[in-house]
Amino acid sequence: MLGYRFQRYIWNNLMVLCLLVRSGNMITNHCSSAHGTIAKGQRLDGYTFRTLENLGTKQCVKECFLRPSCLSINHHINMTCELNMDSDTNQPGSLSQNIEYSYSNIDTWTGFSGNCTRSTCSAGQKCFEFTSTTICVVTECMNRPLLGVIASMEHGSVGQGFQATCKTGYEARGNDANVTCMGNGQWDISSSYCHRTDSSGWILLARFGSGNSESVLSTWTETGRDDNRDANMPDECKETNTSSVCTRHFRSGLIDVWETLNPTQVKFSLYTSGIEVVYIILNATDSDLTSWFSKERLLSTSFTDLTTTSKIRVFSLSGPNASRRFYIHKSYASCRNDIGWVQIMDGQGVCFYDTAVAYPKFMYSSNNQSGIVGTDTVVAEVLAIFMKT
Template sequence: MSRHSYIFDPAHFKIYLLLFISVFGDTKEEVRSKIFRKLETYRINNIFKTMNSLTEVQCCAQCLEEDSCVSTNFRTNSTSQNCNLNSMSPLEANVSIENSANWSVFYLDNDSWKLVFRLTAGGGTDTYEAWKNGVGTNNSDDCMMLYPPLCTSYYRHELLDEWGKWNIEQVKFALYENHTEAAYIIFNGTGSDFESWFSKERLLESSWADIIGTNQMLYFSIKGDSVLGRQFFIQEYYGGCPGDRGWTMAVSGIFRGCSFDKHPSYPGIVYAMNGTKSTYYSTGYGVADVLAVYVKFK
């Protein structure tokens, strides 16, 4: 059985459906949107309520009654304190989650944004090769979190290989530092392919206030500058290291001539702080832990 499976077995879906409709008065559509997904051998520490002697289904049913509940912990082979209600999902950046052999997490899989790619700083694999060809990536359950406790690979969803077959409306590019979103861009994904969405022409919204109104872009692409090894690269101007000005790059380590190209391990994820572009030498820059790409469907 997959470690990341639905709690509702298809053979028993009607029983669960009737249970939820009778208890909560939901329509079938509302119930489907509240189906829990299961992540085995993990436990979330963002707990606000603990209950005893419940089944898996009863534990999830209790979560549906609480507005602040988005996931549960359930401990098998226990008759006491076996159900925790959590205020956070395992997919959130600042969740506190740990590996725990006897526990499973059940979470509501109803977020409109779906993670399709996660790059971790210092992961050792070329960013573009990971994105395009899946080098150094894994799509297992352990790798689907932004800060996975056990996974040392990048996460890459198979959707990237069949991008055009999905009805993608928007794409989100996000950077995280210390478990907090540091910067983001939302793009128009309609009619895009798995690289063309990352372009100036498709910009919809960003935490960088000046990026949409900037006319001159030296680089705005996932492949970026292959000579200097700068990918997911958004750059306004090359002026020698002191004059380089832009918003973000994933640095591969091929070129280490500028201070922002030098990192303890690679890739390094560089971004402009303070909500605007940066002349990196004079206004400084941040170094993110995680680069993530999400999609939203029509």
């Protein structure tokens, strides 16, 4: 069933159109004087985003003309109109022979009357024309659906949808989810569903990029933020491979249902150039979204001198002050001789090693053991947190 906001959006737009029509303000779309080039027996394959029925060729071209996303049309002899998001100009060699179709590039057409132009509206919108004004209404979703979801339709009309299935490398969690083209021109999924997994079956909960100015702690604890449902989330923001720079952190909505999922293990990992340089695996049974990161829950780690019996002064997710997070330290010694394993800097601290051109900053001790911070430490590019249930 469609959500209330979507239903209200459709109802409001229909009311506007109906009132304008009833008041005599709607203009008939005239295309009798329009003319352009039509290639009979040809069809552009693979770029159709909208199919309309019972339209003549010129009516089909007019429908394309009213949508900035449309660059060409295919017209079938049974009066089926296919609107294409690309053209033979941009895709040379893409036309196929098909005697039942004719093809036309919108750029070859002139002579359409009225106030709607190719630049009137934005991508995914259609221009509606009236005696004194024009309005733009979202009619299509033009972007790819969602990260991790197999797109049974790359583009769709408002109200269209499909049942979500997950791509390889993603694991389905929860009840079946539906993807719907919403009235804002964006795809929306009914629930957080497809979640990134690595080759060992760890499910990605969060991926933090260094220097992107977002707080690590605030992102981790931001209840209600579910980047699995964000169609604009860049693909690289869910990858630990850092060949591409991600300008924002990724946070999965699974963090908000921690107690329901009751993960058995959580892994904290640091990466440089796509290679895991640090890992810490902890027992997460009966924990919450902050208590899992503690010395007593330590199961294994790449640090050879870090165990549940090691001398540790601080082992804390929120850290000892307002700038240091996921902090594991052995001892304080006036900054220049501080000894520890890991510290994530959310902002400027009191010590020289806290300084960074941009935050957050991910620091860890090299050589797989504790060391003097600022002397024996190096900086990683990515922090990722995974879970197993």
